[in-house]
Amino acid sequence: MEENKFLRNFIEVFDEVPTEAITMNTVLRAIEGWSSLVGLSIIAMADQEYGVEIDDVDLRGIKTVGELFDLIQKKTNVK
Amino acid sequence: MKGSEVYIRAISYYLPEEIVTNEDVGRLFPEWTAAKVAAKVGILQRHHSAEGETSSDMAYNAAEKLFTEHCIDRSEIDFIILCTQSPDYFLPTSACILQNRLGLNKETGAFDLNLGCSGFVYGLAVAKGLIFAGVAQNVLLLTAETYSKYLHPQDKGNLTLFGDAAAATLISSEGKGRIDEFSLGTDGSGYDKLIVRNGASRNRKPENVTTRDEEGNLIAPDNLFMNGAGIFSFTMKWVPKLVEDLLIKNKLVKEDIDLFVFHQANKYMLENLVKKIKVDPEKFFYYLEDVGNTVSSTIPIALYEANKAGKIRNGSKVILAGFGVGLSWAGVVLQF
Structure with missing residues (x-):
């Protein structure tokens, strides 16, 4: 799984592109424009782009963008 | 009979x-x-x-x-x-x-x-x-x-x-609409994803307290609570399987279906289901702009409106699918 492509996919889940630079260390819930609806978009993105299922429990356990990347990668490898 | x-x-x-x-x-x-x-x-x-x-x-x-x-x-x-x-x-x-x-x-x-x-x-x-x-x-x-x-x-x-x-x-x-084969399912482990906790037998007395989850959403045990992400991921996982099972039980393929009338939860969820199930968007019926999510009435209301809009004709095969609180899901094929 490629990091830059993942970051592009991640940024697209926001209705308005975040003005701040998004890195692997960015804390999800600190991003301006974060809402529970964005959480749904992440679940949809993981499913559509990577074919992996993320649920509410997974999402709750994730703090940073990098942790989301790791989780998706782990789930992709398990498949 | x-x-x-x-x-x-x-x-x-x-x-x-x-x-x-x-x-x-x-x-x-x-x-x-x-x-x-x-x-x-x-x-x-x-x-x-x-x-x-x-x-x-x-x-x-x-x-x-x-x-x-x-x-x-x-x-x-x-x-x-x-x-x-x-x-x-x-x-x-x-x-x-x-x-x-x-x-x-x-x-x-x-x-x-x-x-x-x-x-x-x-x-x-x-x-x-x-x-x-x-x-x-x-x-x-x-x-x-x-x-x-x-x-x-x-x-x-x-x-x-x-x-x-x-x-x-x-x-x-x-x-007019012959009721054919059903597919039903339940996952009670998700009972607390959409719940009114207080007022019935388990917790009779109101608590008058509110808290917020990590997203800032209000949690009030005397009132309706919905874990949006939980319901969304449940839906994405089970509704495609429900449709697949319905097609098998009714000996049909997706292309045989003329209209998909799902529980009108919200447009975002439905659009994601359309993508995931790969339904021709023309065959997917929406009716929620004027009424919202009316829970158990969304499907009959949508059926009524689809019929009124001329979307259902003689010979039409229609899939109905309801999913949500329980967690519970149910689908059927109607033949008009």
């Missing part, structure tokens, strides 16, 4: 008078970007039941409308099922009250069915079973919900989504 086939004969629905528009929601929550949320959930307004107006009141109105609109002789009805999660009383059963209020024969069977978004399809399954077994000939299935009364005044998310409504459907051994 007249034959082995069971049909939907007629549908009518009732909406309570009060309309809450997105502008109204925006006035209550100035920080709420109502337009943006509306664009995502696809709802412009919803109806709210009046103070003192219960689900059974709305169900009564829907049933009276059915009798008038479709010239139905109420003395033909020999079974009444009310699907609701907001009954008038702990006991007696609201359907019993409705039997009397609607002036139905005393030889009428009556009970309530406690399900939400999957409830209409479950009601069809029970009605088909009753008719098939010769227990009843004409089943009146009423779906009615007043979730607005379960909402916390500060809960803008659920206020945006849910609307109150009731629908009345007559199921008989003759009619």
Whole structure:
């Protein structure tokens, strides 16, 4: 799984592109424009782009963008 | 028993008078970007039941409308099922009250069915079973919900989504939409993903407390709580499987289906399901802009409107799918 492509996919889940630079260390819930609806978009993105299922429990356990990347990668490898 | 086939004969629905528009929601929550949320959930307004107006009141109105609109002789009805999660009383059963209020024969069977978004399809399954077994000939299935009364005044998310409504459907051994094979499912481990915790037997007393989750969403155990991400991921996982199972049980392929009428949860969820199931968007019916998510009434309301819009013709095969609170899901194929 490629990091830059993942970051592009991640940024697209926001209705308005975040003005701040998004890195692997960015804390999800600190991003301006974060809402529970964005959480749904992440679940949809993981499913559509990577074919992996993320649920509410997974999402709750994730703090940073990098942790989301790791989780998706782990789930992709398990498949 | 007249034959082995069971049909939907007629549908009518009732909406309570009060309309809450997105502008109204925006006035209550100035920080709420109502337009943006509306664009995502696809709802412009919803109806709210009046103070003192219960689900059974709305169900009564829907049933009276059915009798008038479709010239139905109420003395033909020999079974009444009310699907609701907001009954008038702990006991007696609201359907019993409705039997009397609607002036139905005393030889009428009556009970309530406690399900939400999957409830209409479950009601069809029970009605088909009753008719098939010769227990009843004409089943009146009423779906009615007043979730607005379960909402916390500060809960803008659920206020945006849910609307109150009731629908009345007559199921008989003759009619237009033949009720074919069902697929039902349950995952009770997710019971707390959509819940009103207090007020019933487990926790009788109100607590009058509120907290917030990590997303800042309000949690009020006396009121309706929905874990949006939990419901969304459940739906994405199980509804595609439900459709697949329905096609197998009905010996059909996706291309045979002329119209998909799903529980109208919200537009965002439905659009994601369309993508995942790879449904031709032209064959997917939406009806939630003016009414919102009316829980167990979304499917009969959408069926009524799809028929009115000319989307259902003789020979049409229609998939119905309901999913949500329970967690519970149910689907069926109708053949017109």
